[in-house]
Amino acid sequence: MMSAGQTPPSSDITSFRRYCQAMLILRHRLPASAVAEFQVREWLDRKLSGEGAIIRLAGPGAAGRVVTLSKEEESMLDCYFSHARSISLQNQAPGKSDQGRFFLGTDGAPVINLGSDLIRLREKYSAQEPGEMEAAAPTPIPAACASASGSLQGQPPASSATPPMQAGSRVRHWDAFRSAFPVTVHAEPPSRGQCAEAGFTQHRAYYLKWREAQLRLRKVYILEHAVGRRGDKPRLATVQRLLAKETWGSNRPTAEDIMKAWMPPQSASRDEEALLCSVKDQRWKGLAFKDFGEGKGLGVVATMPFQHLQVLCDYHGEVISAAEGNRRQQSGYLFFFRAEGGARLCIDATASPCACHQGMDIFGRRLNHSRSNPNARAKKVTLRYPDGPKEAVIFVALRDISVGEELLWDYGVTRQSFGGGGQRLSVAQQLMLSRGSSTST
Ligand SMILES: [Zn+2]
Structure with a gap:
């Protein structure tokens, strides 16, 4: 993930965006107008081939147009999406929306006037005619993308002292390592031989980073079991007892380090007012739908990096009693949980679109399942509305999540029984929520 220290200057991001446009x-x-309307979803649903990628546009400015990108063009847009757009999105003011658009200004709002963008780009590179500009303009391509694609024309402009997004290739490489060897609580680190076989030459650096990530995960894992429902600081003896149960041979956190890693529950989540707003409007920053094709269908991917414990979205639906939920067992979208006062409730997310958000697809119900490598988990919360508290279930990041990663959570049972046997699901999920931890590991 790109840290604040690695963020390229916003002028570089803007030039790069203009070049892509x-x-x-x-x-x-x-x-x-068609470029302005270009949607993240259309980008995510692009068809990759050996020669590049094919994008189908559906906006009113270009309905039905098919764009065939070369490999270089595809990797350039991918670089914009993964490393530049996500920075703009993180700068977005609360309450604003990216409207699912691909090209965003540095304030995270959709770019409107692309004509003036073109003029500014021409001015910057002093080209005579738009047609000549393409050949004449040096390509302001971030170094990471240039090295990734290898054969892009042109060099970064000499005026740009700091080539933007140099960290990109390194970050990508670590992402590849992490997906080859998922960091989980109980996994063994990859051996030197396994690393070489998977094509990672910098074994040592990634090995250490992998262990570091696992150590963090193990601290969280113990804390999740040690912290009570109210999120109070656990007792050292409890942490020691839980730690003693684990058979981890090496890379063990100490009980003292785990105690230090504890955070009061409030500091971890997004500002509550913003959360209420997002729940009400069902607008969630940094998420997009992606069609994973036959068999799997629609899923949700991150369009900006999320930090561990950051709120992703809620499980939106009709809140009903558990008894009513049991009567609706044929639905595959029931989520049973125990409310603060002990009452058993259920969220039914079957209806799409829901009665309260006509014409919108809802993220929460589209998150797919993963038992082996989930990156999100469901968490019961009480939202304090002006007219009184309401129970809700939100998804939080189980670990740091990178741009382009699909959000996956462990339903607690297989997808098949999630669809077919609501009863088994509800038991497993009640268990999960009452334990205050996921069953993923
Ligand atoms: Zn709704």
Whole structure:
């Protein structure tokens, strides 16, 4: 993940974005309005092939247009999406929306006037005509992307003292390592031989980083079991007892380190007012739908990095009594939980669109299942509305999540029984929530 220290200057991000837009307008002859309307979802659903990628546009400015990108063009847009757009998104003011658009200004709002963007780009590179600009303009491509694609024309402009997003390739490489060897609580670190076989030459650095990530995860794992429902600081003796049960041979956190890693529950979550707003409008920053094709269908991916414990979205649906939920057992979208006062409740997310958000697809119900490598978990919360508290279930990041990663949580049972046997699901999920931890490990 890109840290604040590695963030490129916003002027570089803007130039890079303008260059990407110009490529689509000039080289692919798309109307400026169609480029402005270009959706993240269309990008995520692109079809990759050996030669590049194919994007189908559905916006009113380009309905039905198919854009065929070369490998270089695809990796350039991917670099914008993964490393530049996500920074703009993180700068977005509360209450604003990216409207699912691909190209965002540095304030995280959709770019509107692409015509003036083109003019500014021309001014910057002093080209005579738009047609010539393409050939004449040096390509302001971040170093990470240039090295990734290898054969892009042009060099970064000499005026730019700091090539933007240099960290990109390193970050990507670590992501690849992490997906080859998932960091889980009980996994063994990969051996030198396994690393070499998977094509990772920098074994040592990633090995250490892997162990570091696992150590963090293990602290969280123990804390999740040691901390009570109210989130109070656990007792050292409890932590020691839980730690003693684990058979981890090496990379063991000490009980004292685990105590230090504890955080009061409030500091971990997003500002409560913003959360209420997001729940009400069902607008969640940094998420997009992606079609994973036959068999799996729609899922949700991150379009900005999320930190461990950050709120992702809620499990939105009709809140009913558990008894009513039991009567609706044929639904695959029931979520049973125990409310603060002890009452058994159920969220039914079957209806799509829901009665309260007509015309919208809801993220929460689209999160797919993973038992072996989940990165999100469900958490029961009480939201304090002006007219009184209401129970809700939210998803939080189980670990740091990178741009482009699919959000996955452990339903507690297999997808099949999630769809077919609500009773088994409800028992497992009640267990999960009452334990205050996921069953993923
Ligand atoms: Zn709704």
